[in-house]
Amino acid sequence: MANTTPATDFPVVAFIGGGNMARSLIGGMIARGADPARIRVAEPVDALRESLQADFDVHCFATAAEAVEGAAIWLLAVKPQVMRTVCDSLAPVAQSTRPVAISVAAGITSRQLSDWLGGDVAVVRAMPNTPALLGVGITGLFANAQVDAGQREQSGHLIEAVGPVVWIDDEVQMDAVTAVSGSGPAYVFLLAEAMQAAGVRQGLPEATARQLASHTLLGAARMLTELDEPADALRRKVTSPGGTTQAAIETFEAGGLRELVDRAVAAAAERGRELSAAND
Numbered sequence: 001m002a003n004t005t006p007a008t009d010f011p012v013v014a015f016i017g018g019g020n021m022a023r024s025l026i027g028g029m030i031a032r033g034a035d036p037a038r039i040r041v042a043e044p045v046d047a048l049r050e051s052l053q054a055d056f057d058v059h060c061f062a063t064a065a066e067a068v069e070g071a072a073i074w075l076l077a078v079k080p081q082v083m084r085t086v087c088d089s090l091a092p093v094a095q096s097t098r099p100v101a102i103s104v105a106a107g108i109t110s111r112q113l114s115d116w117l118g119g120d121v122a123v124v125r126a127m128p129n130t131p132a133l134l135g136v137g138i139t140g141l142f143a144n145a146q147v148d149a150g151q152r153e154q155s156g157h158l159i160e161a162v163g164p165v166v167w168i169d170d171e172v173q174m175d176a177v178t179a180v181s182g183s184g185p186a187y188v189f190l191l192a193e194a195m196q197a198a199g200v201r202q203g204l205p206e207a208t209a210r211q212l213a214s215h216t217l218l219g220a221a222r223m224l225t226e227l228d229e230p231a232d233a234l235r236r237k238v239t240s241p242g243g244t245t246q247a248a249i250e251t252f253e254a255g256g257l258r259e260l261v262d263r264a265v266a267a268a269a270e271r272g273r274e275l276s277a278a279n280d
């Protein structure tokens with residue numbers, strides 16, 4: 001994927017939370033030329049701080065107050081359930097330094113984030129996914145009214161280091177973004193697990209089944225993203241009339257796969273709304 005972001009274009013960014021998503025974003029940013037000296041991370045878990053420091057040479061701190069020193073962009077990457085406490089503790093600094101707060105938390109709204117940070121704060125909601133670690137993430141972005149054009153461009157540019165971004169105009173749709181692409185890699189990993197297990201049941205060695213399933217998903221994903229053809233057209237090209245694929249697809253359809261996916265995505269979106277309401 002083409003990405004020419006030079007290291008010097010990265011502002012100083014303070015990550016609050018150094019867990020799975022922060023690691024994916026930090027790893028992706030550094031692989032694409034970000035200067036580790038411009039990335040500061042607050043993470044209470046000693047082992048996570050040590051591994052982030054060892055793997056990426058970023059500055060790690062035990063507290064958020066230390067990490068945000070000198071940072072114009074705060075990347076809030078804690079669990080939705082602790083976001084309010086984190087923001088409350090940072091509100092005085094937010095009010096005096098006026099950073100852009102980019103939150104990756106599922107569900108938590110820009111209104112909540114701005115209020116918790118003391119009010120009238122520039123907030124960008126971002127919903128990335130873990131393939132960001134390899135620079136092949138996809139991120140939905142929403143900016144509140146306090147974000148000016150320059151801050152919007154800077155935020156988009158920063159996140160583009162880990163894959164394409166899609167700006168969302170209606171914040172309500174961020175729960176749908178979360179349900180499709182934020183959580184989506186887990187759905188694909190579940191499919192991979194099921195394909196591997198089924199391959200083993202059909203007599204393949206485990207390592208062979210894993211290699212076949214993984215590369216099939218990789219090849220199919222590349223066709224979806226690199227060819228100008230919709231998924232259903234690509235599916236039809238695999239499906240010879242009366243052949244093996246048709247037998248499998250008919251089994252999926254009879255089992256209600258489409259409805260099941262629809263219900264799963266709806267459940268994820270609903271959970272996003274619940275996380276917002278539960279923390280209001």
Ligand SMILES: NC(=O)C1=CN([C@@H]2O[C@H](COP(=O)(O)OP(=O)(O)OC[C@H]3O[C@@H](n4cnc5c(N)ncnc54)[C@H](OP(=O)(O)O)[C@@H]3O)[C@@H](O)[C@H]2O)C=CC1
Nearest residue numbers: 016017018019020021042043077078079080104105106128
């Ligand atoms: N994982 C994913 O694929 C995606 C996650 N997200 C969002 O990213 C956010 C983080 O998720 P994820 O990375 O999976 O979660 P993790 O639990 O892996 O990471 C969060 C980290 O923040 C730490 N933390 C807790 N309190 C503080 C604090 N006051 N200051 C600094 N750090 C703190 C946690 O420590 P401790 O464990 O001790 O609490 C933990 O290590 C969530 O809001 C989630 O909705 C968004 C897109 C995709």
Ligand SMILES: O=C(O)[C@@H]1CCC=N1
Nearest residue numbers: 105106178182183184
């Ligand atoms: O499962 C979660 O809540 C987070 C948000 C999207 C992916 N992981």
